[in-house]
Every structure is written in structure tokens, then in C-alpha cells.
Amino acid sequence: MNAFTEGSSGLRLVVHCDGACIGNPGPGGWAATIKLMDGDQEISRTEVVGSEPAKTTNVRMEMSGAIGALRALPENDGTPVAVFCDNELVSRGMNEWLSGWIARGWRTATKKPVANQELWQELASLAAGRxxxxxxxxxxxxxxxxxxxxxxxxxxxxxxxxxAQAG
Known part of the structure; x- marks a missing residue:
């Protein structure tokens, strides 16, 4: 059973993304794989990787993995995208909390500013229209x-x- 919908052509994009940090905060890295699938057949595959030598956090790197993947997607032709990540904050943020944050002017339900707002805004922008x-x-x-x-x-x-150690 597919956890997502295929496009009318049967094509779909499957993204797996993750982030890592050495120390929290500390230097970090992120990565994503993007697979164009036709049914169960992989048509093409792309890897994107990035890093932040300055102090960053695990959450920022998790979000950066999703952002890096969405930035690397081909032009939007209506192909559905399924993003898989091991950080519940990213999936729940995009599935459950984003619309409320926007409606409250980027405030949480407890009226506190949303952490990493600029990354959430970028994720929302990159996902818009897809x-x-x-x-x-x-x-x-x-x-x-x-x-x-x-x-x-x-x-x-x-x-x-x-x-970071080199200079």
C-alpha cells in the first residue's frame, strides 16, 4: 500500500531527508535523496547534501534536509511528492501546526514566537502549489x-x- 498518491501519469517523487549535529548546538549536516518513481520502478535518483560549520542545532539541520530536498525538486509539473523524515517536529509542523502558526502571525498556541520561523516559512513557500x-x-x-x-x-x-576546526 502506498502512503501517498500517484499522479495521473503514475509518477511520484519520494524524498527521504535527515539532519545531524555534532554537539547540539554544534557543526551540522543534512542530506536528502529524491527518487522519481513510476509505480515501484525507480526512474531517477538525486542526492543533495549540505552542512553548517557554525553552531547549529539538530532541528535546524532536520529542517534544512527537507528544504534542500524541496529546492532540488524538478519544476512543478503536478507530480505528487512524499517526504519522509525521522523528526516528528518537521512532519507534524507541516501537517498539523503550520496553518495555525500562520493564522496567529507566527505564534504558537501558547502565543510564543515559532522557533525557526524563517525555516518554516521557506518550507511552506517551497511546498506551496505542490x-x-x-x-x-x-x-x-x-x-x-x-x-x-x-x-x-x-x-x-x-x-x-x-x-570549523580548520578555521
Whole structure:
């Protein structure tokens, strides 16, 4: 059973994304894989990776993985996108809380400013006009796609740490 809808052509984009931080805060990295699928057949695959050598947080890197993936998507042709991440904040934020935050002027239900507002705004902007579904997967639980992006994000974080130490 698919956790998302196929487009009228049968095509769909499947994104797996993750973020990592060495120390929290500390140098961080993020990664995503983007697969164009036709039914169960993978048509194409792209990896995107990034890092932040300055002090950042796990949450910011998780969000950056999703942002990096959405930035790398091909032009919007109506192909549905399923985003899988192991950070519940990202999936719940996009599925449950975003519309309320916007309606309250980027305030939480307790009237506090939304943390990482600029990243949420970018995610919302990048997802606008697309059919995007957001899915949570349990991290470090053997999901091969999640383990792959976790390894890529951790490698990017290690590279960011080396950059930070170098100068």
C-alpha cells in the first residue's frame, strides 16, 4: 500500500531527508535523496547534501534536509511528492501546526514566537502549489532509506566539524 498518491501519469517523487549535529548546538549536516518513481520502478535518483560549520542545532539541520530536498525538486509539473523524515517536529509542523502558526502571525498556541520561523516559512513557500505529503519514520530503526540519509547527514556534519576546526 502506498502512503501517498500517484499522479495521473503514475509518477511520484519520494524524498527521504535527515539532519545531524555534532554537539547540539554544534557543526551540522543534512542530506536528502529524491527518487522519481513510476509505480515501484525507480526512474531517477538525486542526492543533495549540505552542512553548517557554525553552531547549529539538530532541528535546524532536520529542517534544512527537507528544504534542500524541496529546492532540488524538478519544476512543478503536478507530480505528487512524499517526504519522509525521522523528526516528528518537521512532519507534524507541516501537517498539523503550520496553518495555525500562520493564522496567529507566527505564534504558537501558547502565543510564543515559532522557533525557526524563517525555516518554516521557506518550507511552506517551497511546498506551496505542490501536492506534498509529510510522513514520519522512526529513526535508527532499520529503515534502509532513513539509514542512508542519516549516514549522509552525519558525514556532512563531520565535514562541517573539520571545516570549523580548520578555521
Amino acid at each position: 501536492t506534498v505529503t509529510w510522513h514520519w519514520v522512526k529513526g535508527h530503526a532499520g529503515d534502509p532509506h532513513n539509514e542512508e540519509v542519516d549516514a549522509l547527514a552525519n558525514a556532512a556534519a563531520a565535514q562541517a566539524m573539520r571545516q
